[in-house]
Amino acid sequence: MREQPAPAPHGLTVGVLGVLEVAVDGRPVPLTTGRLRTLLAVLAMSASAPVSMKLLTEALWPDAQPRNSRRSLQIYAARLRETLGRERIETRQDGLLLHADPDGVDALRFERILAQAAAERGSPRERPLIQQALALWRGQPFDGVSSRWLEEVQAPRLTERYLTALERRTDLDLLAGRAADTVPELSEQVVRHPLRESLALRLLVALDRCGRQAEALRWYARIRAVITRELGVEPNRELRRAHADLLAGRPLDPPGTAPAQGRWGHRPGEYGLNRSNGFGRPGR
Template sequence: MTGPGERPAGEPPEHERVPEQATSAGQGPVRAAGVRGGLTVGVLGVLEVAVDGRPVPLTTGKLRTLLVVLAMSASATVSMKRLAEAVWSDAQPRHSRRCLQIYAARLREALGREWIETRQDGLLLRAGPDAVDALRFERALDRAAAERGCPRERELIQDALTLWRGQPFDGVSSRWLEEIQAPRLTERHLTALERRAELDILAGRAGDAVADLSEQVSRHPMRESLCLRLLVALDRCGRQAEALRWYGRVRAVIARELGVEPNRDLRRAHADLLAGRPLDAPGAVPAAGQGRWSHRPGQYGLNRSNLFGRPSR
């Protein structure tokens, strides 16, 4: 038996698990041989596609887009109408259905015929969610949310963050991906980073959080929640002067871009730093003798909604 929050013996972390591949109707998923067995699609960074561990180059832009849209709804049928909207946005060709069928045929040639299935009114990527890093990422965060406050929460967050390689859908052109899916995944990523930093600070490991927080604040200087956690982490490490410099940088960006001052929490943290008062965790409330950081509902960002797909029957 395993204790609360412990990973069962022999169970690998989320980012090392063998993808489960969907099979024909009526059969359950089967575990592919080898860590990279079957089809894998990586979209959390530059697109990476492999079959049985061998990279599959997809040089045509529309092929890449079609595969990624199908991958985001793995094991669910995506209608031709929705596919056309995602692939071409408002500039759909006159015979978009025929074009999609041609692209699907080319994907079968590149990947293998078994991976792309034509349904009555759409296409289906015959691979389980474990084959797509973005879906594994979201599942790990959902599991972390369910384990909130338990020892395993940080481990699950770390499993999810390990899958993140860079800007989602890098090199794939689609308004749906760029305007809806990428921002949603990025929000979940940043929220998870913030939560991991909170857990590290509460556990007395503020130094572990500083490097990641500094990098992310540099990339997202107007995300005040990130900056606040960086100030707290630096303060806990005795680096108050550095915290004041970071506040000044963020304040300058916010003033230049928005013409306003930072929010009340950041201003209060700044005043406490100047007065030499230790910074408290944002929203901390006492619980069993230890501070806790309050979070809004959906603390790891929005849950994945399958906007295009419908479950396979």
């Protein structure tokens, strides 16, 4: 018996974990101007909750605000209503509200699934939930949206959660003997985030588990060069110890056996619920 195709999604869906994507009842909706995209992205990050006029104004006009910013904002809100449907955007006393199921916004769904994974820590359901959350990412958050607030506040926060979840999934895979499966994505992310020492450590451990010690040493040299050039310091204690163990032919300690895996006090297994370090973004 053939599997029935999944039903088309209903309602409004907004994808911000990559290039901005908008659809109503499964049909793509183009947003032709930059400020319309910015307005929708900011509202979507608080789906079904009001966003203040002050925040919206600062997000749309970070440098020079129009003389009548409230009027200008209402004009853009009206254009968004014409595009999405009048019932989608509600004016509140001091803000706007986007009527949308939070699960229809990929970033909010991502965070909800990670919260489920944290609640299932140590159970067989944890890894599949982490994988489900990570699979929602398509690239750099808010790609194609010009907003300093999204770029400096929301994107780094989401990226931190993504990378921390990736590290936790890696730890689970290493414990399960799947080191080889982790190397390609770890290599890619270390290139994008060379200052994230907790990620680099996991790459060294994975390579060591695969018998690729020479490659691990080359990666360490590359990572050390970036850290010393950008920060003017040596790699952290865990990375230096891993390097010494590689040179001595000793197996590397698995991630999480030391008190901290990063210069910034990150502990393995945390999902970054309240962190934002702004190291960069996947897909950059």
